[in-house]
Amino acid sequence: MNSNLNAPKVKVSIILAIVTCVVILVLTSGHFKNRALVDNFHQNVKQGSANLKELVYQKENFSLSKKVSIEETKTHSIVNPKPIMKSKQIGYISNVYDKNGKRYLSFDDVKFLIGNDAIEAAKKDGNALYEDGKYYVYDDYYIFDNNKTIKNYVIASTASLNVLGFLINPLNNDISNQPATYSTFKRVANSMNEHMLCYIYTQNDIVVKVEGQYTP
Template sequence: MKKCLIFLIAIMTLLPSALASAASSSTNATTYFTSMNTSSKGVTAKADYIQWYRGERANQEAQKDHECYWYKGKCYVPDDYYIRNVNKKIRSLKISKSAVITMVTYQIDKTNDIKKQRLSLSAFTKEMKKKRYRYIPFHITVKNGVIVKITEQFIP
């Protein structure tokens, strides 16, 4: 009985911390944003998750899809990256008001500069209205179903 009671106390002590860490789990994904919606509840993004590959892994994945250029018997992808979009499911994700947002082509049409820049959520949603971002990959971190970090992936 005493062993059972000690075991039960140990489980009850550890369980809340285990649940807290499970509840605050975060995931990373690469996505295309198909649209943004601003309402009184905040900003919601429509996200189409993609698979992003670089380097030799990009060549291998492109070869599986017959999407590469052959040179001396080896498969190569242009610009050393490959994007696959096997699941066209669109996810609706809220963006945190305090999300960390970094872009490299922010206002490139005005400045011709490619550099990392932090943006506010408001500036980001305004910039994302431009059609050129439809097929630009973004790396996101989602915590408890909410996007907390967005980083634009520069593609040449």
């Protein structure tokens, strides 16, 4: 009779043991699952941090490279600036005009010689005068023009334009150069029966200054 009474207790114990095992398994499984999630999260955080550091490193390197490139360009520009070719010539201005928004003058380059140079050049051309056993030229100057090539130059908008005073105002005898506006310079140059003798100063073939040359 005692064995019959103990049988249900044994069954209950077995059931409790099975339930306990199941609970332990469930809890253990959840623990490992959660642990795996935590580890995966930590790994993602580490990877994200590494990727962020790499992006920052690449950005810094790019900025540094760009800065170095800009500095090299500046240095190259300073070391190798575009050369400015300057010249001073004398010749006849035959025309001043406007075209496509720019100002131009037509110029015939000549040689303006004085003293012995003038006499020797005139002798070669057969134009020297002879008197009392000496050669000479009128007013001690000689203009030598052997090519008669007309070249057109752009006039800079800031060019300094100077014209002999008596050409601006024929009523006075001023033979010095006077500052002139572009319109006055154009009017005088284009109204003369003879070409206007002037010095032109250029920078890279652009006229930056004009000065009249007086001849008696």
